[in-house]
Amino acid sequence: MNSLKHHILSGLFMWVLSMQAQQRPNILWINADDLGLELGCYGNLDLKTPNIDRLAKQGVLYKRAYATAPICSASRSSMITGMYPTSVNSQDHRTINMTPLPDGIEPITTYFRRAGYFCSNGNSHNMSRGGKGDFNFLAENIFDGTDWRQRKEGQPFFAQVQIHEPHRDFVKDKEHPISADKVTLPACYPNHPLLRADWAMYLESVQACDKQVGIILDRLEKDGLAENTIVFFFGDNGRPHLRDKQFLYEGGLQVPLIVRYPDHFKSKVIEKELVSLIDVSATSLELVEIKLPNYLQGNIFLGKKASKREFVYGFRDRAGDAVENMRSICNGRYKLIWNRTPDRPWMQLSSYKKAQYPAFSLYNVLYKKGELAAPFNQFMVATKPEIELFDLKKDPLEFNNLADSKKYQKIKEQLFQEISTQMVAFEKNRIPEGEKTIEKAKASSLKYYVEKIKTHNPLFTADTTDEELLKDWENRLLKK
Incomplete structure (x- = not known):
């Protein structure tokens, strides 16, 4: 009952x-x-x-x-x-x-x-x-x-x-x-x-x-x-x-x-x-x-x-074979980017972008020729600054890094203190990938790249140059 x-x-x-x-x-x-x-x-x-x-x-x-x-x-x-x-x-x-x-x-x-x-x-x-x-x-x-x-x-x-x-x-x-x-x-x-x-x-x-x-x-x-x-x-x-x-x-x-x-x-x-x-x-x-x-x-x-x-935060770690460690904080007017792997270029190999972004090959080819004008050539440098600071009202394109300017030290210190403090809590459960895992990811990305570019040109290989890729993009996108 x-x-x-x-x-x-x-x-x-x-x-x-x-x-x-x-x-x-x-x-x-x-x-x-x-x-x-x-x-x-x-x-x-x-x-x-x-x-x-x-x-x-x-x-x-x-x-x-x-x-x-x-x-x-x-x-x-x-x-x-x-x-x-x-x-x-x-x-x-x-x-x-x-x-x-x-x-x-x-x-x-x-x-x-x-x-x-x-x-x-x-x-x-x-x-x-x-x-x-x-x-x-x-x-x-x-x-x-x-x-x-x-x-x-x-x-x-x-x-x-x-x-x-x-x-x-x-x-x-x-x-x-x-x-x-x-x-x-x-x-x-x-x-x-x-x-x-x-x-x-x-x-x-x-x-x-x-x-x-x-x-x-x-x-x-x-x-x-x-x-x-x-x-x-x-x-x-x-x-x-x-x-x-x-x-x-x-x-x-x-x-x-x-x-x-x-x-x-x-x-x-x-x-x-x-x-x-x-x-x-x-x-x-x-x-x-x-x-x-x-x-x-x-x-x-x-x-x-x-x-x-009060703030929005951004997180970037490994993306395919491009291994990074970046964090950002923005209060609406100012954005601070904390590049925690500053030794790596922004244009480090990204198989995904090499396979699918015509700009990736274009930037590389123009830069080699000395034909990539400022401020776009900033993206090609071999290393990054540890801190980037931008005034989004005056510089919405984020080309003018204010991190070393005396005038902006106070806001830089305030934002960096905030982000470094918050990351202690936000990253408590983060498990960094080991070298073997990273190498596995790189191999997988390379395989993706080769398969993808072959859909456009079966003669392409992993060693296909930016110049060859650029010519192929021009044939596909600029043909009349």
Whole structure:
């Protein structure tokens, strides 16, 4: 009898929990791979992004949102846990010796599930397929499925939909092609025809991303879920160009962030408030009234408990065969980059970039000829300064390092004290990779490089020169 009573009470409890859960809004993360701020709603007039622009008009757009890392796997590991990459030993890109999450730390899907949510991760091009995860830690069954339509009737969901574009290889937009002659190339790159052609292809890929966003939003509307779903749209890291992705400059860390919740959040643009993608996790849980675990390192930036962030931090360790140790801190006006491996050049070999970035070969060839003008040639030096300091208001391109200027010593000392203190806590669980692991990563990256360049030219090998690669890029991108 006691057993029957317990069974009835247990069932009643689960029913009540289910009824409570149905009152909660859904959460949808739309995550675009390698997307910078090149969108109409962020002021870029060289491309057409009507769907993302429409989302921005209906929601809250943040102009100062930052990824925690300028590369996908570290950034994504951070978002799904609400922790900085080093705090969950996920700082190296596609960690070879993965470890479980530290004791007590769980993916945030654990907390959604406990509250009755269905958790999915899907591919925007085919929602029956799993979307990109790319987490640098060991864990099982982080998601329940690939599509919010797979949930039980009436069950709330936490869904991610992954959009591959505008990650390289870029895709053409035959409906709205973009002329390389008419684009406004960012001033952080030399105005070279090859780079203009590459940039135009990037913008066409952003337009492809926008079409996917439209399909996702229309699907949500068709399912009658738009009014009760909080949509977060963002890029996982900055844009896929030479001085951007994999680096802690603005182009590598700054991402779009738009949040829409009909009848709850008024449409507006947040110009100056700093937001980190690590905050998306905490905010998502808070907005559906799920109690936050006390270890989360993100802030709540929307809702009744919203608070302003004083600093955003950036983390860069090994990316493929390019081994680095960089940290950054930004207070909105000034950014300090702490290069903890200053003996390595910015242009050290990155097989990924050598295979897929025409700028990588172009810079090398022009520099050898003495034809890479200032300030672009700064990127080619053999070693880096340990500290870089930039005034983002006066120098948004981050070319004028103020670290040695007497006028800026106070702000330099303040930011360095802050970052060096915080890293003691943020890096407590970081496990540096050993030499054998690094060599294994380098071998894997070299294999990737050879396979990739052979898709463009079967005669290419690991010894193919920058001059040969450059000629191939010119044949492919500049042919009339």
